[in-house]
Amino acid sequence: MANLLANPEFWKAVASLAWPAVALTVFVKLQPVIRALLTRENLTLKIAGMEVTVMQAAESLGAQVADLQEKVAGLQSVGQPNDVVTTIISGSNKKSLLWVDDFPSNNVFIIEKFRQDGIEVTLSIETQEALELLRSRKFDAVITDLGRKELGVDHPMAGLELIRKVRAHGLQTPILVFAGHRGLQHSDQLKAEGATSVTNSGVDVMAFAEKYLGKA
Structure with a gap:
């Protein structure tokens, strides 16, 4: 798992998933592993041409997933079609x-x-x-x-x-x-x-x- 999280191709794949519906599942499942890993070592990787730590990548993805959850919940509460997710992907x-x-x-x-x-x-x-x-x-x-x-x-x-x-x-x-x-x-x-x-x-x-x- 540590090798997977250290691989930039993994994070690029997360970014290109049916964005970010599948990423939500990936992030939630991997979050405990990510945090445990980062207590032992500070990994860096390159995404979008920028050097970031794995923690920064996880926090960035987490914030975007939380934002999506809030938007989807709002749409569902008023019974509107989920055009936002359609737009994203x-x-x-x-x-x-x-x-x-x-x-x-x-x-x-x-x-x-x-x-x-x-x-x-x-x-x-x-x-x-x-x-x-x-x-x-x-x-x-x-x-x-x-x-x-x-x-x-x-x-x-x-x-x-x-x-x-x-x-x-x-x-x-x-x-x-x-x-x-x-x-x-x-x-x-x-x-x-x-x-x-x-x-x-x-x-x-x-x-x-x-x-x-x-x-x-």
């Missing part, structure tokens, strides 16, 4: 996405899933670099966090600054703010400045990608 044509986040490793499974679906994902860790990328080439969509540390300085509203500058340059690229509870607190302001949508849910990220990067 459907394919995508090759499109380009700019993801701006100073800790992209927090979202390795979503990024890996996008790339396996043929979406070209470009990562940026700060606002100025992201703006230069947007000026130099066309992106079909942008995902940004809200607060970032840039050049050693905390910028709690960096995502808002990025949105303002993108819109000031006349770019109408769809922008999703993917942040925590604080992002939701500033949702109205972010949308007023030009954000297409604001969420703290990985499920909503997948739905956003399906809408703007999915099937033509």
Whole structure:
């Protein structure tokens, strides 16, 4: 089992499963083993081109699974068809996405899933670099966090600054703010400045990608 968990191909396979319904079963069954293993050694692996520890990978997958469970429970409680899960596991044509986040490793499974679906994902860790990328080439969509540390300085509203500058340059690229509870607190302001949508849910990220990067 230790050899399996240390194998990057295992984690790529988890990311590419009937996402994430089967991943839920895998994660729940393996979670005790993962935690026991990590008390003995600190394994690292590469997912979506990023070095992450097995614990980081497990926590990232666990957060996304919990998010899915909450979304599915909400849909079932009101008797609506589970369109969210259908959206998640459907394919995508090759499109380009700019993801701006100073800790992209927090979202390795979503990024890996996008790339396996043929979406070209470009990562940026700060606002100025992201703006230069947007000026130099066309992106079909942008995902940004809200607060970032840039050049050693905390910028709690960096995502808002990025949105303002993108819109000031006349770019109408769809922008999703993917942040925590604080992002939701500033949702109205972010949308007023030009954000297409604001969420703290990985499920909503997948739905956003399906809408703007999915099937033509």
